Amino acid sequence: MxxxxxxxxxxxxxxxxxxxxxxxxxxxxxxxxxxxxxxxxxxxxxxxxxxxxxxxxxxxxxxxxxxxxxxxxxxxxxxxxxxxxxxxxxxxxxxxxxxxxxxxxxxxxxxxxxxxxxxxxxxxxxxxxxxxxxxxxxxxxxxxxxxxxxxxxxxxxxxxxxxxxxxxxxxxxxPHDQIFADVLMAAITSDPGFADGEYKSNADVVAGLTRHADIWGVMGFSTEAWKLEFWRAMEFDSKEAFLDGFLRPYFTAMDPNDLLCMAWKWQHxxxxxxxxxxxxxxxxxxxxxxxxxxxxxxxxxxxxxxxxxxxxxxxxxxxxxxxxxxxxxxxxxxxxxxxxxxxxxxxxxxxxx
Amino acid sequence: MxxxxxxxxxxxxxxxxxxxxxxxxxxxxxxxxxxxxxxxxxxxxxxxxxxxxxxxxxxxxxxxxxxxxxxxxxxxxxxxxxxxxxxxxxxxxxxxxxxxxxxxxxxxxxxxxxxxxxxxxxxxxxxxxxxxxxxxxxxxxxxxxxxxxxxxxxxxxxxxxxxxxxxxxxxxxxPHDQIFADVLMAAITSDPGFADGEYKSNADVVAGLTRHADIWGVMGFSTEAWKLEFWRAMEFDSKEAFLDGFLRPYFTAMDPNDLLCMAWKWQHxxxxxxxxxxxxxxxxxxxxxxxxxxxxxxxxxxxxxxxxxxxxxxxxxxxxxxxxxxxxxxxxxxxxxxxxxxxxxxxxxxxxx
The missing domain is CATH 3.40.50.1820 (Alpha/Beta hydrolase fold, catalytic domain)
Known part of the structure; x- marks a missing residue:
C-alpha cells in the first residue's frame, strides 16, 4: 500500500x-x-x-x-x-x-x-x-x-x-489501440524508477509518467485542436505551458501500477x-x-x-x-x-x- | 565516430x-x-x-x-x-x-x-x-x-x-507534430543506455529505439490499416510479428543521435x-x-x-x-x-x- x-x-x-x-x-x-x-x-x-x-x-x-x-x-x-x-x-x-x-x-x-x-x-x-x-x-x-x-x-x-x-x-x-496501449505502458515500465512495479512512491516514476502524459498529448487531442490552440480557453499561454501545467500534473499525480492495471484492461x-x-x-x-x-x-x-x-x-x-x-x-x-x-x-x- | x-x-x-x-x-x-x-x-x-x-x-x-x-x-x-x-x-x-x-x-x-x-x-x-x-x-x-x-x-x-x-x-x-517529435525523441533519450548521446553502439540504446519504433506503429499507419491487417501482404502472420520482424529492426539498426538530429530538424x-x-x-x-x-x-x-x-x-x-x-x-x-x-x-x- x-x-x-x-x-x-x-x-x-x-x-x-x-x-x-x-x-x-x-x-x-x-x-x-x-x-x-x-x-x-x-x-x-x-x-x-x-x-x-x-x-x-x-x-x-x-x-x-x-x-x-x-x-x-x-x-x-x-x-x-x-x-x-x-x-x-x-x-x-x-x-x-x-x-x-x-x-x-x-x-x-x-x-x-x-x-x-x-x-x-x-x-x-x-x-x-x-x-x-x-x-x-x-x-x-x-x-x-x-x-x-x-x-x-x-x-x-x-x-x-x-x-x-x-x-x-x-x-x-x-489492433491499433492495442499497440497504443502497449506504448503507454512501456513509457511507464521503462522508467528505472518503476522498479518492476515495486517503487516506493509515484514520484519515483515521474519521468515515465511524464512521457506517458506526452503520448496522451499526441493521441488524446486532434491535430486540429492543437492548431486551434485549444489550451488558450483553459488560460494557458503556450502548448508547453498546457503540458507542464495540466496534462503532466494530471498523470504524474497518479499511481503507475493503477494506470497499468487499467491500460491492460482497456487493451484486452x-x-x-x-x-x-x-x-x-x-x-x-x-x-x-x-x-x-x-x-x-x-x-x-x-x-x-x-x-x-x-x-x-x-x-x-x-x-x-x-x-x-x-x-x-x-x-x-x-x-x-x-x-x-x-x-x-x-x-x-x-x-x- | x-x-x-x-x-x-x-x-x-x-x-x-x-x-x-x-x-x-x-x-x-x-x-x-x-x-x-x-x-x-x-x-x-x-x-x-x-x-x-x-x-x-x-x-x-x-x-x-x-x-x-x-x-x-x-x-x-x-x-x-x-x-x-x-x-x-x-x-x-x-x-x-x-x-x-x-x-x-x-x-x-x-x-x-x-x-x-x-x-x-x-x-x-x-x-x-x-x-x-x-x-x-x-x-x-x-x-x-x-x-x-x-x-x-x-x-x-x-x-x-x-x-x-x-x-x-x-x-x-x-504544433501536433512538434509534440509528436518530442515524444519520439524522449523515447530514445530516456534510455539509460543513451548516456547523454555518448553511447558506444546503437545496440546500447535498443530499448529506447524499440519504444521509438512502436510509437511509429501508432502514428505511422492508420487505424484502419491495422484493422485490415496490412502486414499480411508483407507476409507476417500477426501484428506482433510485423513489429518484431519489420518496424523494430528497421529502427534499431539506426543511430540514435542521427535520428535525433533529423527529429529536431523536422520539429523546427x-x-x-x-x-x-x-x-x-x-x-x-x-x-x-x-x-x-x-x-x-x-x-x-x-x-x-x-x-x-x-x-x-x-x-x-x-x-x-x-x-x-x-x-x-x-x-x-x-x-x-x-x-x-x-x-x-x-x-x-x-x-x-
Whole structure:
C-alpha cells in the first residue's frame, strides 16, 4: 500500500466505498475483498425503476461526471433518475494495486492480478443488486473504457440493461489501440524508477509518467485542436505551458501500477470472448436501445470503428459528437460538447423500451 | 565516430559522397566539412535543363526512391530526366553525428550542432551547382521531411525551382507534430543506455529505439490499416510479428543521435522564418508549379493541414493520395500507391512552366 493523496475526497469529492466480497477473475486471479468506490445522485424510486449507471474511463473517476455531466439541466438529472457512478477496479479509488491492504495485501503493487472489463461489470452488478436491490438499469453510459463497460453490460446482462450509450469507445478493442496501449505502458515500465512495479512512491516514476502524459498529448487531442490552440480557453499561454501545467500534473499525480492495471484492461476489452470470438454474435445479443456516440475527431476511437460495431447492434443508432478536441473532449470543457451529449442522452432516455 | 554497418552500400546500394565544404548553420554552429551522400539516375542534358531533385525523409534515404519511385515506367524516368537524390544531413549517409570524423571530429555524437531544413537546402544547392552546374530544377520532390525540404527550396530559391511536389508533409510544422517529435525523441533519450548521446553502439540504446519504433506503429499507419491487417501482404502472420520482424529492426539498426538530429530538424521546419513568421508571405513567394500531395489516411500530416498551405501557394493544386496505410504508405508497398504518385508527378512534369 502506498499513500497517495490524489486518491481521496480532496480531488474526487464525496464518495462511498463498499465491498462486494471475493471476486474471482476471468484471468484466474482473485481479489479477496473487492471494494468499489461509487457515488450516487437522486433517489431510487420505490419500484427501483429509475436507476442509471455511469462507468468510468482510464484515469477518470466519478468526479468528472459530477463536474460536467450530472445535474439539473442535464439529461442525467438527479431529480428524475437515481444515478450511480462506479469507479473501475484500478481507478485508485476502488480496489487497485496501490491501495491493496488488509485482506488484499497479497495482491498489492506488482502482485495485482489481471483484471478484465468483464470483472468490473460482474462486481458492479453485484453492488447494484446487493446494496440497492437494483435489477434493471434504465441506462448504462460511459466514455472510452466506460464505453467498453457499457457494451459489456449490454452483452452480458441484456435483460438488465434497457438503454446503452457507449461514448467514444468500442466493444472490441482495435489492433491499433492495442499497440497504443502497449506504448503507454512501456513509457511507464521503462522508467528505472518503476522498479518492476515495486517503487516506493509515484514520484519515483515521474519521468515515465511524464512521457506517458506526452503520448496522451499526441493521441488524446486532434491535430486540429492543437492548431486551434485549444489550451488558450483553459488560460494557458503556450502548448508547453498546457503540458507542464495540466496534462503532466494530471498523470504524474497518479499511481503507475493503477494506470497499468487499467491500460491492460482497456487493451484486452472484447465482448466477443462471450461468443467464441464472434463479434457479430456478441453484439447481436444486445436488447438495450443503444446510441453509439463516437467523437468525430477522435484519433483512436474514430467514428469508422464505432460505426462498424453500431451496425452489429440490433436497432442501434449512430450519434456522432462533433468535438474538435478529439478523445479528451470527454472532459466536457468545450461549450459545444455537453449540449450534444445532453441532447442524445435525453432522446435516448425518452425512448420507450 | 561509431561503426554502424547499416549505413553502407549493403543496405543503401550504390551512392557517392561529396563535400560542399564548410557549412555555417542557421542555429549558429558549423559543419567544417559538409559531406553529402547522393545518387543519380539518367544523363544531364548539355543544356542542364532536365534535372530533378529528390529529397529524403526521416530515417529514409535515396534507396527507397531507387526501390519504389525511380525507373522506367515511372514518372521519374531516367531516360527522360537527370535525377539526383541527396540524403539529408543526419541521415547517417551524409554527415551525421555517428559518422563525424576527420575535420568533423569535433562535432561527433552529442556535439553535433543543430541543423535546420534550410541548412540542408543550402548544402544541396551548392552540391548541384558546384558538381553538376545545375542552376534550375525541373522538379523538386520529396515526402514527409522531404516535403519540408521541397517547400524550403521553392521559397528560398524560387527562380531555381520550376515545379514542386511536397508529398505527405508541410511547409510549417504543426504544433501536433512538434509534440509528436518530442515524444519520439524522449523515447530514445530516456534510455539509460543513451548516456547523454555518448553511447558506444546503437545496440546500447535498443530499448529506447524499440519504444521509438512502436510509437511509429501508432502514428505511422492508420487505424484502419491495422484493422485490415496490412502486414499480411508483407507476409507476417500477426501484428506482433510485423513489429518484431519489420518496424523494430528497421529502427534499431539506426543511430540514435542521427535520428535525433533529423527529429529536431523536422520539429523546427518552418518556411515562415524567411518572412518574420508570416506563412502566407513565405508561401506566396513560390513561383514553382506546385502539387500538394497529402495522403488521405495520414495521422499526422492530414490533408486538412496540407490543404491550408496549398491554398497559400499561388496556382498550387491539391492532389490527395488515397492510401489506407497512412503516412508510411510512402514506402510504396501498396499496389495502388505508385500509380497515383506517377500520375500526379507525370502530369506535373508535363505542365508548361
Amino acid at each position: 502506498i499513500e497517495n493523496p490524489f486518491y481521496g475526497p480532496e480531488f474526487h469529492g464525496e464518495y462511498e466505498v463498499a465491498s462486494v466480497g471475493r471476486l474471482d477473475l476471468e484471468e484466474g486471479g482473485t481479489i479477496p475483498d473487492c471494494r468499489l468506490a461509487f457515488t450516487t445522485w437522486g433517489e431510487l424510486s420505490p419500484e427501483k425503476d429509475n436507476a442509471v449507471l455511469i462507468t468510468t474511463w482510464y484515469s477518470g473517476t466519478h468526479q468528472i461526471w459530477r463536474d460536467a455531466y450530472v445535474g439539473e439541466g442535464h439529461a442525467l438529472d438527479p431529480s428524475r433518475w437515481f444515478i450511480v457512478a462506479i469507479d473501475q477496479i484500478g481507478s485508485g479509488l476502488s480496489v487497485s494495486p496501490h491501495n491493496a491492504d488488509g485482506d488484499n495485501a497479497s495482491i498489492a503493487m506488482s502482485n495485482f492480478p489481471r483484471v478484465r472489463i468483464g470483472d468490473d461489470v460482474v462486481a458492479q452488478e453485484r453492488l447494484l443488486r446487493e446494496r440497492f436491490g437494483i435489477e434493471r438499469l434504465q441506462l448504462v453510459v460511459g466514455g472510452s473504457m466506460g464505453a467498453q463497460q457499457t457494451y459489456e453490460w449490454a452483452v452480458r446482462f441484456p435483460e438488465k440493461v434497457l438503454r446503452a450509450a457507449p461514448i467514444a469507445g468500442t466493444a472490441q478493442n482495435t 476489452g472484447d465482448v466477443a470472448r462471450h461468443t467464441g470470438g464472434d463479434l457479430a454474435a456478441a453484439l447481436g445479443r444486445i436488447t438495450a436501445k443503444t446510441y453509439v456516440m463516437p467523437i468525430d475527431e477522435d484519433m483512436f476511437f474514430p467514428p469508422r470503428d464505432c460505426r462498424a460495431e453500431q451496425e452489429l447492434v440490433p436497432g442501434a443508432e449512430l450519434r456522432v459528437i462533433e468535438e474538435v478536441l478529439g478523445h479528451l473532449g470527454l472532459f466536457g470543457v468545450a461549450p459545444s460538447y455537453m449540449p450534444q451529449i445532453d441532447r442524445h442522452l435525453g432522446e435516448l432516455l425518452a425512448t420507450r423500451v | 561509431i561503426e554502424n554497418p547499416f549505413y553502407g552500400p549493403e543496405f543503401h546500394g550504390e551512392y557517392e559522397v561529396a563535400s560542399v565544404g564548410r557549412l555555417d548553420l542557421e542555429e549558429g554552429g558549423t559543419i567544417p566539412d559538409c559531406r553529402l551522400a547522393f545518387t543519380t539516375w539518367g544523363e544531364l542534358s548539355p543544356e542542364k535543363d532536365n534535372a530533378v531533385l529528390i529529397t529524403t525523409w526521416y530515417s529514409g534515404t535515396h534507396q527507397i526512391w531507387r526501390d519504389a519511385y525511380v525507373g522506367e515506367g515511372h514518372a521519374l524516368d531516367p531516360s527522360r530526366w537527370f535525377i539526383v537524390a541527396i540524403d539529408q544531413i543526419g541521415s547517417g549517409l551524409s554527415v551525421s553525428p555517428h559518422n563525424a570524423d576527420g575535420d568533423n571530429a569535433s562535432i561527433a555524437m552529442s556535439n553535433f550542432p543543430r541543423v535546420r531544413i534550410g541548412d540542408d537546402v543550402v548544402a544541396q544547392e551548392r552540391l548541384l551547382r558546384e558538381r553538376f552546374g545545375i542552376e534550375r530544377l525541373q522538379l523538386v520532390v520529396g515526402g514527409s521531411m522531404g516535403a519540408q525540404q521541397t517547400y524550403e527550396w521553392a521559397v528560398r530559391f524560387p527562380e531555381k525551382v520550376l515545379r514542386a511536389a511536397p508529398i505527405a508533409g508541410t511547409a510549417q510544422n504543426t 521546419g518552418d518556411v515562415a522564418r524567411h518572412t518574420g513568421g508570416d506563412l502566407a508571405a513565405a508561401l506566396g513567394r513560390i513561383t514553382a508549379k506546385t502539387y500538394v500531395m497529402p495522403i488521405d489516411e495520414d495521422m499526422f500530416f492530414p490533408p486538412r493541414d496540407c490543404r491550408a498551405e496549398q491554398e497559400l501557394v499561388p496556382g498550387a493544386e491539391l492532389r490527395v493520395i488515397e492510401e489506407v496505410l497512412g503516412h508510411l504508405g510512402l514506402f510504396g508497398v501498396a499496389p495502388s500507391y505508385m500509380p497515383q504518385i506517377d500520375r500526379h508527378l507525370g502530369e506535373l512534369l508535363a505542365t508548361r512552366v
